[in-house]
Amino acid sequence: MTVPSGRPPASVADAVAQVALACQIIARFGQEDLTLGHASVRGPDGRTVYIKRKGKALRDVRAEDVIGIALDDPDGYLTPGAHLETVMHLEAYRARPDAGAVIHTHPVYSIAVGATAGGLELLSHDGLLFPDGVPVFDGTAGLVTTPEDGRGVARALGTGRAVLLRNHGILVAGEDISWAVLTALTLERAARIQFIARVLGDPVPIPREVARDLSASKYQEEFAEEYWQDWCRMLEGPR
Numbered sequence: 001m002t003v004p005s006g007r008p009p010a011s012v013a014d015a016v017a018q019v020a021l022a023c024q025i026i027a028r029f030g031q032e033d034l035t036l037g038h039a040s041v042r043g044p045d046g047r048t049v050y051i052k053r054k055g056k057a058l059r060d061v062r063a064e065d066v067i068g069i070a071l072d073d074p075d076g077y078l079t080p081g082a083h084l085e086t087v088m089h090l091e092a093y094r095a096r097p098d099a100g101a102v103i104h105t106h107p108v109y110s111i112a113v114g115a116t117a118g119g120l121e122l123l124s125h126d127g128l129l130f131p132d133g134v135p136v137f138d139g140t141a142g143l144v145t146t147p148e149d150g151r152g153v154a155r156a157l158g159t160g161r162a163v164l165l166r167n168h169g170i171l172v173a174g175e176d177i178s179w180a181v182l183t184a185l186t187l188e189r190a191a192r193i194q195f196i197a198r199v200l201g202d203p204v205p206i207p208r209e210v211a212r213d214l215s216a217s218k219y220q221e222e223f224a225e226e227y228w229q230d231w232c233r234m235l236e237g238p239r
């Protein structure tokens, strides 16, 4: 497979390749859970979402496992072969015209943080990606399968990068697939560091105003593409 950039796709083939690569990357970083979890990309027409179909584990997703769903089809979430929770992606894209990619996974440390009252703390450079914290969706502890709950998740996400689905998982939205993958991996790392810090002692967070200042320099536009290219090289294995 030719590796596309992590920027908004120029072709349907690029969008499909990005979805397959993103699934394999997040699996490699430990966010696989049975055959659950999914990545999606907004296609070059702006109106079609390309998303992993059900039945495959994230590590095994290839181009043939990616299906296209028209955003203006109100029954698109019922497309044969689509994951039950596809509706979350579709509602996120509808609510967020700036979103070019969406990922939903069940990463263990993020689920644990989302199941606590305090939420994510600003304890590391990873936390700097979320200087204003990460909101929690608690509309249901079950699967998000209806347009109503999907819109609830999108509302909780708001204009942010990520939302913790209480007792369930995460949903992240990025301007492109590189930012969506970076956000999913960084949120889980921040949650893991929080767990370790709390075991070791009383956490000392980065002040919120300082975090806002540091965030822009730590997470610059060109870095996301650099990381994306590195993850794609990682998938190719040692040379």
Ligand SMILES: [Zn+2]
Pocket (backbone or CB within 6 Å): 036, 037, 085, 104, 105, 106, 143, 168, 169
């Ligand atoms: Zn889920």
